[in-house]
Each structure stands twice: as structure tokens, then as C-alpha cells.
Amino acid sequence: IFYLSFKDGLAFCALIHRHRPDLLDYSKLTKDDPLGNLNLAFDIAEKHLDIPKMLDAEEINNSIKADEKVVMTYVSSYYHAFSTTRKAEQAASRICKVLSVNQENEQMMAEYERLASDLLEWIRKTKPWLENRATDNTLHGTQAKLGEFRDYCRSQKPPRLSQKAKLETDFNTLQTRLRLSNRPAFTPTEGKLIANIVDAWKGLELAEKGFEDWLLRELRRLERLDHLAKKFQHKCNIHEEWSYGKIDLLTSSDFKRCSLNDLRALSRKHLAFESDLAAHQDRVEQIAAIAQELNVLGYDQIAMVNQRCQQICNEWDQLGDLTHKRRVALTDAERIVERIDSLFLEYAKKASPYVNWLDGAREDLVDMFFIHTLDEIRGLIEAHHQFKATLGEAGAEYKNIIRLVSDARQTCQENGLEFISNPYSNIQPEVNSKATILFFIFLKSQKLR
Structure with missing residues (x-):
């Protein structure tokens, strides 16, 4: 119910x-x-x-x-x-x-304008950075720039790509909602159309295209530069350590105070140095080649490299010239010292017999004699006359001996060599030996009379 x-x-x-x-x-x-x-x-x-x-x-x-x-x-x-x-x-x-619906549409319009402005502003700021294909020309700076680019690819670009996709989706959704509500189509402010955003994004990707490849090539170039710079430094250090003191050695006048044997030893030592110098030719050429490559690759400290390379090349040319000059000087000095050595040897050969004759003559002239007959006196006088007859030959021999010493001394002076002692003889020439003999002859003649 x-x-x-x-x-x-x-x-x-x-x-x-x-x-x-x-x-x-x-x-x-x-x-x-x-x-x-x-x-x-x-x-x-x-x-x-x-x-x-x-x-x-x-x-x-x-x-x-x-x-x-x-x-x-x-x-x-x-x-x-x-x-x-x-x-x-x-x-x-x-x-x-x-x-x-109208409020949501208005909010979507405002949000579109905000997102479009934000995205276009980000593209405007990022594009010049991607278009800038210049670095500070240092390995550290280029590595940092590569890190920034990879951070851009991983962290910065993906959210902006999502933002672009959201703008396109929101724009299409908004136009559909307005059409269903019998409202006029939405027209963004100038420069913020979807076409403008697409064009801006294409420009960004065009600037981005090849940026990483360029950075990697630049990084490889700078790594090569760093390797070459270290190699250049190492080879220069080795060469400079080797060449230290060589110029002083080559300009030394040590050979002017040497004996013939020492001079020949110096000549052999110089031949060994010339071989060593030829062996270092390859290193100097490598240094010059590395410096040239550093110039081609645009090394940031190329001025210092060129200066050091030029110093090494100039020094190398100087070493070559000095080596040749020293070889000529040693050869000439050896020839001259051989001449002086031959004079010393001839002096030793002549001086010893002459001194022996001189000593014997002194002994004979001062020696006491005992005679008992007139015939003995006559014999002594005859022997004394024969001795006096040999004085001319002895004087000529003495002059020859003195001339040998004088020639050796003059040869040293003319060639800038130091006059050294005779290695073959310790006998010193006596300037007054002839006068001494004549005095003794006079005394003996008086006694014989």
C-alpha cells in the first residue's frame, strides 16, 4: 500500500x-x-x-x-x-x-604565451653559444667547453624539447576547445606562432649541428699540441744540456800550450766530437720540425717556441762553424808543432855531441902537463895548433844549434803558440861558450911558449 x-x-x-x-x-x-x-x-x-x-x-x-x-x-x-x-x-x-571553459582557455592562452616566450628566449641566448666556434686555445678550457656541451645535451635540451612538444600540443588542444565553444581561433602575439617556434628550433639545431664534432677535433688538436709542446721541451732540454760549454771548448786556445803528443790527443778528441755533433744533427732537425708543426697547429705560446728554436738553430750553426775552425786550427797547429818538434829533435842530436866536445876541450885546455924534452913541447904545440884549427868548424856547429832554438822560438811567436821546453834534451845553449874556450886557448898558448 x-x-x-x-x-x-x-x-x-x-x-x-x-x-x-x-x-x-x-x-x-x-x-x-x-x-x-x-x-x-x-x-x-x-x-x-x-x-x-x-x-x-x-x-x-x-x-x-x-x-x-x-x-x-x-x-x-x-x-x-x-x-x-x-x-x-x-x-x-x-x-x-x-x-x-572560458577561464581554462584564457589560462591556456596565457600559459602558451609564457612558455613560448620562455622557450624563444632560451633559444635566443643558447644559439650564439653554439654558433661560437672559438676556444681559449687551451686544453683545459676546451675540455670544460665540451663538458658544458654534454651537459647541454643531457640536462638542458631535453626539458626544452618537451616544452616545445607541450606548446604544440597545447596550441592544438586550445584551438579545438575554441572551435567546439564557437569561439574565434587563438592567435598568439607576433613572433610566438608555432611556425616561429619551429623555425627558431631548426635554427638552434642547425647551430648545434657539428658543434660536438668541432669540439672533439679541437680537443684532439690541443692534445696533439700539448704532446708536441712537451716533446719540444724535452728535446730542447736534452740538446741544451749536451751543448752546454761546447762553445767555450771550441773557442779555447788550449792547443797552443800543448806538446805534439797532447796536440795529437786533442785532434783525436776533436774527431770524436765531430762524430757526436753529426749524431745530434737529427735531434736539431726534429726540434725544428716540431716547432714548425706547432706553428701550423696554432700553439698559443708559439712566440716562446720560435724564440727557443731560433736560439738552438743559431747555436747549432755557430757550433758547426767553430768545429770547422777548430779542426783547421788543430791541423795547422799540429803541422807547426811537428816542425818545432823536428827542430827540438835536431837540436838534441847536435847539442849533445857539441857539449861533449866542449867539455872535453875544457878539460884538455885546463889540464896540467909535465914535459921533460923539447920534442914533447913541440908535440904539444902541434896538437894545440891542430885543436885551434877545429875551432871554426865548432863555431859553425854552435851557430847551427843556436839557430835551431831561435827558429823554434820564432815559429811559436809567429803562430801564437807558447814556447815549451825541449822534450828531447835538457841541454841549454851557452851563449859565452866560445869566449870561454878562446880564453882557455890563450892561457894554454902562454904556457906552451
Whole structure:
């Protein structure tokens, strides 16, 4: 029976809760309080839904059979009340939905403008960096730039690529929403169209194209430069250590104070040095070749390299000239010293017999003699005359001996050599030996008379 469904009041409360849950809490209601349920429903309906109280709660609760028509009329009042409310709510909902859609569209437009401006500004700042194909010409600086580029590829570009894709998606979505809402199509501000963004992105990728390859080539060039610079430094250090003191040695006049044997030893030593010099020719050529390659590759400290290379080359040319001059000087000195040595040897050969003759003559002239007959005196006088006859030959021999010493001394002076002692003889020429002999001859002649 229809009216029995509303007897406990829960049905009226359920209708109100279904359409206006804000007016009562249906979960707190029970069947055990039908009168309370009815009064609650009737009071809320009258106060909030403008439905007049057509029924009495006690009458419905206590009567065995209520008037079904009255109940149905009252229930229909709920229908009309909720029907009117629903239409208003629907209209309001539609208006709110339209306003919400418009607001969302406006937000999407503003967000598009913001993202487009941000992306284009990032491209504007990044593109010149990618187009700049210059480094500080140092290995450390180029490695740092390569690290920055790889960070750009890993960390900076991917979010911007996602931002570009989002802009394209949001733009298409916004145009679809506007078309469905019968709104005019969205036109971004000048320079922020999708076509502008695509063109800017293509320009970025064009600048990016080949950037890493160029950086890697530059890095390999600088690594090669660093290797060559260290190699140049090492070879220069070795060469300079080897050449230290060589110029002083080659310009030395030590050979002017040497004997023939020492001079020959110096000549052999010089031949060994010439062989060593020829062996170092290859190193000097390598130094020059490395310096040339450093010039071609654009080494940043090329001025210092060129200066050092030029110094080494100049020194090398000087060493070559001095080596040749010393070889000529040693050869000439050896020839001259051989001449002096031959004079010394000839002096030794002549001086020893002459000194022996001189010593013997002195002994004979000062020697005491005992005679007993006139014939003995005559014999001594004859022998004395024969001795005096040999004085001319002895004088000539003495002059030859003195001339040998004089020639040796003059040869040394003319060639700038130091006059050394005779290695073959310790005999010194006596300038007054002839006068001494003559004096002794005079004394002996007096005695013989």
C-alpha cells in the first residue's frame, strides 16, 4: 500500500537527502523514531523547499490508514519542488561550465604565451653559444667547453624539447576547445606562432649541428699540441744540456800550450766530437720540425717556441762553424808543432855531441902537463895548433844549434803558440861558450911558449 511506505517518515527524509544532502544527515535516522522523522521532513520541506505542511505527523503515525490522495499530493509537491530546483541548477551548471571553459582557455592562452616566450628566449641566448666556434686555445678550457656541451645535451635540451612538444600540443588542444565553444581561433602575439617556434628550433639545431664534432677535433688538436709542446721541451732540454760549454771548448786556445803528443790527443778528441755533433744533427732537425708543426697547429705560446728554436738553430750553426775552425786550427797547429818538434829533435842530436866536445876541450885546455924534452913541447904545440884549427868548424856547429832554438822560438811567436821546453834534451845553449874556450886557448898558448 502506497501510504505505508511513508508511515515511518524515512521515505520523506530520503527524498530530501537525495536532492539536498546538505539539509539533513540521513545516516543518523532510524525506524524507531517515526514521529521524529516525519516532523523533521515536514519542517525542512516547509522551511527550505517552500512545501506547505499538508500532513500531520501524529495523524500519519497513529492512523491505521491515511488518506492516500493527500499523501500522493504531498509527495508530488516534492517532485515539483525538486524539478524546479534541478532546472535552475542545470542552467547554473551550464553557465558555470561555460565560464570555467572560458577561464581554462584564457589560462591556456596565457600559459602558451609564457612558455613560448620562455622557450624563444632560451633559444635566443643558447644559439650564439653554439654558433661560437672559438676556444681559449687551451686544453683545459676546451675540455670544460665540451663538458658544458654534454651537459647541454643531457640536462638542458631535453626539458626544452618537451616544452616545445607541450606548446604544440597545447596550441592544438586550445584551438579545438575554441572551435567546439564557437569561439574565434587563438592567435598568439607576433613572433610566438608555432611556425616561429619551429623555425627558431631548426635554427638552434642547425647551430648545434657539428658543434660536438668541432669540439672533439679541437680537443684532439690541443692534445696533439700539448704532446708536441712537451716533446719540444724535452728535446730542447736534452740538446741544451749536451751543448752546454761546447762553445767555450771550441773557442779555447788550449792547443797552443800543448806538446805534439797532447796536440795529437786533442785532434783525436776533436774527431770524436765531430762524430757526436753529426749524431745530434737529427735531434736539431726534429726540434725544428716540431716547432714548425706547432706553428701550423696554432700553439698559443708559439712566440716562446720560435724564440727557443731560433736560439738552438743559431747555436747549432755557430757550433758547426767553430768545429770547422777548430779542426783547421788543430791541423795547422799540429803541422807547426811537428816542425818545432823536428827542430827540438835536431837540436838534441847536435847539442849533445857539441857539449861533449866542449867539455872535453875544457878539460884538455885546463889540464896540467909535465914535459921533460923539447920534442914533447913541440908535440904539444902541434896538437894545440891542430885543436885551434877545429875551432871554426865548432863555431859553425854552435851557430847551427843556436839557430835551431831561435827558429823554434820564432815559429811559436809567429803562430801564437807558447814556447815549451825541449822534450828531447835538457841541454841549454851557452851563449859565452866560445869566449870561454878562446880564453882557455890563450892561457894554454902562454904556457906552451
